[in-house]
Amino acid sequence: xxxxxxxxxxxxxxxxxxxxxxxxxxxxxxxxxxxxxxxxxxxxxxxxxxxxxxxxxxxxxxxxxxxxxxxxxxxxxxxxxxxxxxxxxxxxxxxxxxxxxxxxxxxxxxxxxxxxxxxxxxxxxxxxxxxxxxxxxxxxxxxxxxxxxxxxxxxxxxxxxxxxxxxxxxxxxxxxxxxxxxxxxxxxxxxxxxxxxxxxxxxxxxxxxxxxxxxxxxxxxxxx
Numbered sequence: 409x410x411x412x413x414x415x416x417x418x419x420x421x422x423x424x425x426x427x428x429x430x431x432x433x434x435x436x437x438x439x440x441x442x443x444x445x446x447x448x449x450x451x452x453x454x455x456x457x458x459x460x461x462x463x464x465x466x467x468x469x470x471x472x473x474x475x476x477x478x479x480x481x482x483x484x485x486x487x488x489x490x491x492x493x494x495x496x497x498x499x500x501x502x503x504x505x506x507x508x509x510x511x512x513x514x515x516x517x518x519x520x521x522x523x524x525x526x527x528x529x530x531x532x533x534x535x536x537x538x539x540x541x542x543x544x545x546x547x548x549x550x551x552x553x554x555x556x557x558x559x560x561x562x563x564x565x566x567x568x569x570x571x572x573x574x575x576x577x578x579x580x581x582x583x584x585x586x587x588x589x590x591x592x593x594x595x596x597x598x599x600x601x602x603x604x605x606x607x608x609x610x611x612x613x614x615x616x617x618x619x620x621x622x623x624x625x626x627x628x629x630x631x632x
Contacts, residue, residue, distance in 0.1 A: 429468070429469035429621050429622065429623040429624075430466065430467070430468055430469075430621070430622050431466065431467045431468075431469065431480065431482075431585070431619045431620065431621045431622075432464075432465075432466055432619065432620050432622075433463070433464065433465040433466070433467065433482070433484065433587070433617060433618070433619045434462070434463070434464045434465075434617050434618065435462070435463060435587070435615055435616050435617015435618060436460065436461075436462060436463075436615070436616050436617060437460065437461055437462060437463040437486050437488060437613055437614070437615045437617075438458050438459070438460045438488070438612075438613060438614045438615075439457070439458060439459050439460070439461070439488040439490075439499050439611065439612075439613055440457050440458040440459075440611070440612045440613070441457060441596070441609035441610070441611050441612070442457075442609060442610065443607070443608060443609035443610075444457065444497075444598065444607070444609050445457040454492050455492065456490045456491065456492040456495060456496075456497055457490065457497075458490075459488045459489060459490030459497065459499070460488055460490070461486060461487045461488030461489055462486065462487060462488075463484055463485070463486035463615055463617065464484065464485055464486075465482050465483055465484030465485065466482065466483055466484075467480040467481060467482035467483075467507070467619070468480065468481055469621070469623075475515055475516070475517075476510070476511040476514045476515050476516070476517045477508065477509070477510055477511075477515075478508075478509045478511075478536070479506070479507065479508055479509070480507045480509060480538075481504070481505070481506050481507070482504070482505045482506075482507055482540075483502075483503070483504055484501075484502075484503050484504075484505070485500070485501070485502050485503075486499075486500065486501045486503075486613075487499075487500045487501075488500075494552050494553045494554035495550065495551070495552050495553075496550070496551045496553070497548070497549065497550050497551075498548075498549045498551075499546060499547070499548050499549075500546075500547040501544045501545065501546050501547070502544065502545045503542055503543065503544030503545070504542060504543060504544075505540040505541070505542035505568075505569055506540055506541060506542065507538045507539070507540040507569070508538060508539050508540065509536040509537070509538045509573070510536060510537055510538070510539075511533070511534075511535065511536045512535070512536075512537065513531070513532035513533075513535060514532055514533050517533075530575075530576065530577070531574065533575070534574050534575035534576060534577075534585075535572070535573075535574050535575075536572065536573055536574075536575070537570075537571070537572050538569075538570065538571045538572065538573065538589075539568070539569070539570050540568055540569045540570075541566070541567075541568045542566070542567055542568055542569060542591075543564065543565065543566045543567070544564070544565055544567065544593065545562065545563075545564050546561075546562065546563050546564070546565060546593075546596065546598075546611075547560070547561075547562050548560065548561045548562070548563070548598050549561075561598045563596065563597055563598065565593045565596045565597075565611070566593070567591060567592050567593035567594065567611070568591070568592060569589050569590065569591045569592075570589065570590055571587060571588055571589030571590065571615075572587075572588055573585045573586060573587040573588070573619070574586055575621075580623070581622065581623055581624065582620065582621065582622060582623070583620075583621040583623070584618060584619070584620055584621075585618065585619040585620075585621065586617075586618055587615070587616070587617055587618065587619055588614075588615070588616050589614070589615040589616075590612070590613070590614055590615075591611075591612070591613035591614075591615065592610065592611070592612060592613075593610070593611040593613075594610050595608045595609075595610065596608065596609055596610070596611045
């Protein structure tokens, strides 16, 4: 799957237009899985979920010519850990998401130039909502320190994300974007020997963070 993600992202780079932009993303991320949580509620005085950690990623930007609809395919890695009593869990994810960003207050704009170089209110020019299908490789681990037991599982799941952000121009070359996102992976499976009931769970994740965008002008490609 890693090769597929990298190949897809490389194709996006090759299809870019006159302006190129790479974004570096980082922030806080939570992880909740209700069915997995029920096991720990039954066996411990308090639930282990939700847990939290961090997410980092990189994306690449391109857009439609006639409408303010932009695309930022993204590769990301996240790590989240939690503990209750002798039990601890850790979830790590490697994912690819194809974000579509819609600027509802600037939708008719056809300027293929940096947002912060244009006149107008920065909120109407910079606010966007986003939607993304995605897929992720999950590595899940549960450890009981008292019994010395550890259960690992790796699985691949299809899901998606919705969110919103605001581009804040620092210069013609740099932009800072606060982001908030909600991720959902329905019916994710963890082959966990301790789960006596259904090990499938809907995974809910919330992300809050920042993206730093680097933008430069490049030559036309493919005759454009």
